[in-house]
Amino acid sequence: MTMVKKPFFYIANWKMNLHFHAAVSFCAENYEALLALAEQEGSYLILCPSYIAIEHVNNMFRDTTISIGAQNCSEHNQGAYTGEVSAQSLAEIGCRYVLVGHSERRNIYQETDDSVLQKIMRSLEHSLRPIICIGETQDEREKNLTYDALGRQLEAVCRLLATYPSSDISKSIFFAYEPVWAIGTGLVPTAEEVQQVCLWIKKTVQQYEIPFRAYVLYGGSVNGDTAPDLKKAEGVNGFLIGSASIDFQTLRKIVLS
Numbered sequence: 001m002t003m004v005k006k007p008f009f010y011i012a013n014w015k016m017n018l019h020f021h022a023a024v025s026f027c028a029e030n031y032e033a034l035l036a037l038a039e040q041e042g043s044y045l046i047l048c049p050s051y052i053a054i055e056h057v058n059n060m061f062r063d064t065t066i067s068i069g070a071q072n073c074s075e076h077n078q079g080a081y082t083g084e085v086s087a088q089s090l091a092e093i094g095c096r097y098v099l100v101g102h103s104e105r106r107n108i109y110q111e112t113d114d115s116v117l118q119k120i121m122r123s124l125e126h127s128l129r130p131i132i133c134i135g136e137t138q139d140e141r142e143k144n145l146t147y148d149a150l151g152r153q154l155e156a157v158c159r160l161l162a163t164y165p166s167s168d169i170s171k172s173i174f175f176a177y178e179p180v181w182a183i184g185t186g187l188v189p190t191a192e193e194v195q196q197v198c199l200w201i202k203k204t205v206q207q208y209e210i211p212f213r214a215y216v217l218y219g220g221s222v223n224g225d226t227a228p229d230l231k232k233a234e235g236v237n238g239f240l241i242g243s244a245s246i247d248f249q250t251l252r253k254i255v256l257s
């Protein structure tokens with residue numbers, strides 16, 4: 001009997017690390033190789049360029065298995081919100097995923113749990129799959145408050161998701177466990193710790209009986225060296241990859257690990 005490989009999602013969060021031309025060159029120079037990675041059995045590759053490059057990158061990968069995501073969206077539908085980008089605009093230009101509540105948004109731009117909820121609602125209204133980022137700080141970890149922090153961030157989100165109609169069951173929602181202390185630091189939890197937390201997130205989400213298929217990702221210093229071990233963690237359905245995703249050879253190493 002042939003075993004079907006479980007899906008594993010690789011979400012490349014380019015942050016503001018690749019400017020427009022660099023993002024387009026990355027895709028052009030590695031075009032065939034990126035397609036080959038996305039064609040690995042069970043592998044799903046999702047590229048999240050900055051807003052300005054989304055449409056261009058999406059056009060490059062039209063009719064391929066590579067999908068495009070945004071790094072953020074507005075919590076509002078429409079109106080006088082200078083500088084914001086709506087979920088509807090993202091959907092109109094071919095975006096299929098959106099990161100919500102990344103710790104850089106929460107810390108640098110003071111995003112609150114409430115704005116995270118609004119953004120989830122906006123993205124679902126426009127059929128974007130939200131990738132909801134949660135994670136504990138170094139201080140919370142040291143005080144053994146990891147599960148309190150995660151539980152707090154999950155509660156309102158799951159309560160909201162539970163209010164959606166059960167016909168939404170075919171839609172996917174992603175929870176990205178990103179310990180704040182592991183993002184961009186080179187520090188990573190052990191595979192056992194990641195497994196424990198990701199299984200806990202799955203169990204917690206299940207308790208709310210949300211009518212969505214929920215996947216749990218890990219993010220924070222995933223690179224060519226840390227990926228093989230982290231991949232062994234049960235309950236992890238993929239990686240959210242920051243700085244390592246802007247180097248094609250490193251991204252390749254992560255996918256093939």
Ligand code: PGA
Pocket residue numbers: 013178182183184185219220221222240241242243244
């Ligand atoms: P990193 O970032 O891989 O550079 O640690 C991850 C993220 O912020 O999503």
